[in-house]
Amino acid sequence: MALAAEPDVARQKQLVHLVRQDCGSCHGMTLNGGLGPALLPETLKDKPPEGLVATIYYGRPGTPMPPWKQFMSEDEAAWIVDKLMTEFPK
Amino acid sequence: MRLLLSLFLALLLNACAGPQLRGTGDLGLVIERASGQVTLVNTSSRQAYARIGGLGDLSHASAVYSRDGRYAFIFGRDGGLTKIDLLEARIVKRVMQSGNAIGGSISQDGRIVVAQNYTPGGIKAFDADTLELLSEVPAEYAPGQFSKVVGLADTPGNRFAYALFEGGEIWVTDFSNPKQPKTQRFPAGLQPYDGLVTPDGRYFLAGLFGEDGVAMLDLWQPEKGARKILENYGRGQEKLPVFKMPHLRGWSVAQGKAYLPAIGRHEVLVVDVATWKEVGRIPVRGQPVFVIARPDGRQVWVNFAFPDNGKMDVIDTLAGKVVHAFEPGKGILHMEFAPRGESVWLSARDDNKVLIYNTATFVKQGEIPADSPSGIFFTARAARIGF
Numbered sequence: 001m002a003l004a005a006e007p008d009v010a011r012q013k014q015l016v017h018l019v020r021q022d023c024g025s026c027h028g029m030t031l032n033g034g035l036g037p038a039l040l041p042e043t044l045k046d047k048p049p050e051g052l053v054a055t056i057y058y059g060r061p062g063t064p065m066p067p068w069k070q071f072m073s074e075d076e077a078a079w080i081v082d083k084l085m086t087e088f089p090k
Numbered sequence: 091m092r093l094l095l096s097l098f099l100a101l102l103l104n105a106c107a108g109p110q111l112r113g114t115g116d117l118g119l120v121i122e123r124a125s126g127q128v129t130l131v132n133t134s135s136r137q138a139y140a141r142i143g144g145l146g147d148l149s150h151a152s153a154v155y156s157r158d159g160r161y162a163f164i165f166g167r168d169g170g171l172t173k174i175d176l177l178e179a180r181i182v183k184r185v186m187q188s189g190n191a192i193g194g195s196i197s198q199d200g201r202i203v204v205a206q207n208y209t210p211g212g213i214k215a216f217d218a219d220t221l222e223l224l225s226e227v228p229a230e231y232a233p234g235q236f237s238k239v240v241g242l243a244d245t246p247g248n249r250f251a252y253a254l255f256e257g258g259e260i261w262v263t264d265f266s267n268p269k270q271p272k273t274q275r276f277p278a279g280l281q282p283y284d285g286l287v288t289p290d291g292r293y294f295l296a297g298l299f300g301e302d303g304v305a306m307l308d309l310w311q312p313e314k315g316a317r318k319i320l321e322n323y324g325r326g327q328e329k330l331p332v333f334k335m336p337h338l339r340g341w342s343v344a345q346g347k348a349y350l351p352a353i354g355r356h357e358v359l360v361v362d363v364a365t366w367k368e369v370g371r372i373p374v375r376g377q378p379v380f381v382i383a384r385p386d387g388r389q390v391w392v393n394f395a396f397p398d399n400g401k402m403d404v405i406d407t408l409a410g411k412v413v414h415a416f417e418p419g420k421g422i423l424h425m426e427f428a429p430r431g432e433s434v435w436l437s438a439r440d441d442n443k444v445l446i447y448n449t450a451t452f453v454k455q456g457e458i459p460a461d462s463p464s465g466i467f468f469t470a471r472a473a474r475i476g477f
Contacts, residue, residue: 017440021421021439021440022333022334022396024149025150025334025335025396026334026335028147028149028150028167028190029123029124029147029149029150029167030147030149030167030168032147032167032168032190033190033208033209034150034167034190034192034208035192035208035238035240035255035283035335059331064281064283064299064332064335066331066332066333067331071397
């Protein structure tokens with residue numbers, strides 16, 4: 001996946017916190033899943049990254065997944081997907 | 091000989107001093123979600139007195155108490171079930187009971203602990219003394235189709251009510267014979283996300299995510315089936331995105347009215363408990379997560395989903411509106427009242443603190459350091475239905 005400009009270190013820290021704590025309320029703080037599916041490299045590996053970025057940015061109507069676009073840019077969503085598919089920082 | 095004698099005397103003195111006797115009515119615990127620990131607390135001294143680690147993944151963990159208030163059963167996200175002794179401040183027993191769990195409950199007679207699971211979907215019953223598995227009920231709502239279980243609540247008669255997120259049903263399982271549970275099924279509605287039982291144990295309510303409304307089952311007359319209340323409370327209006335599912339446990343009933351979080355709205359719904367009709371809505375400053383009445387019912391405290399999770403609103407039930415709004419800290423995840431409600435404890439996850447407030451004056455009374463605190467559970471829950 002083409003990596004857009006990486007968020008700076010401080011912003012990366014905020015995004016990691018957002019994913020672990022707030023996405024974590026449905027997907028689990030360890031990303032092992034909860035009401036929402038697991039977000040681990042094994043579970044995501046067959047999914048197209050663009051689709052995952054769109055899911056984060058626009059949400060998935062008909063499911064509880066909300067759009068997160070008011071809290072991040074599309075590039076930042078792409079950075080999150082890239083990290084989720086490889087190894088998500090602690 | 092003299093030495094032996096003095097040793098003997100010392101032992102005798104120690105034995106007389108013995109362990110200090112104490113009750114458990116003013117104890118409790120705070121879940122530290124990120125580090126797999128719990129901090130044990132005393133609500134009289136408003137201090138922590140011990141910390142226990144090694145409990146695994148405690149994100150979204152919850153606890154129930156043995157009826158003597160001495161033991162807590164803690165349900166971890168990773169399927170761990172840990173029994174803790176609050177007096178000796180130690181783990182008594184720990185089992186891994188599933189891959190992914192969401193909470194649990196304890197039977198009316200205190201003998202059966204039931205865990206509710208996402209993976210594999212279903213509930214499991216354990217002996218409260220030994221944590222030995224007694225039986226399980228897979229949430230197989232159609233052949234080969236398993237559902238996540240939400241909203242598990244203990245109800246009188248060693249029966250447990252719960253809802254199936256994918257299955258769209260309410261199930262009631264009777265553990266009178268713990269090794270041979272009997273389950274009844276009731277269609278409920280689209281995507282129940284949590285449930286609760288009223289304080290008298292009569293009604294089980296399941297909040298619906300997939301449609302506007304709440305499914306309600308009268309456990310005194312289950313043959314009548316579940317019916318919908320608060321249907322279409324958001325009709326014609328676009329629902330806001332929901333950044334965190336509300337929690338229905340901690341049900342609020344005051345003066346014959348129930349206060350419920352409106353999903354996807356910045357409102358608390360007020361329902362008349364006699365007719366189950368909506369009688370009002372109270373605007374608040376975010377999407378409510380917990381809507382909890384002070385034990386006397388005069389106040390209802392509300393916290394909010396991200397990004398408003400630093401705020402708290404306090405509703406005066408006589409005035410029918412918010413009378414105190416403040417921002418006590420960052421990431422307010424949970425609240426628990428002292429047994430009779432003179433204080434409330436709030437977990438401020440991102441401040442790594444538990445904050446204690448006087449509920450009459452709203453003045454801060456103290457704080458306790460804790461590592462990413464989430465759920466707070468006091469032993470007074472031991473004596474309440476649905477907790």
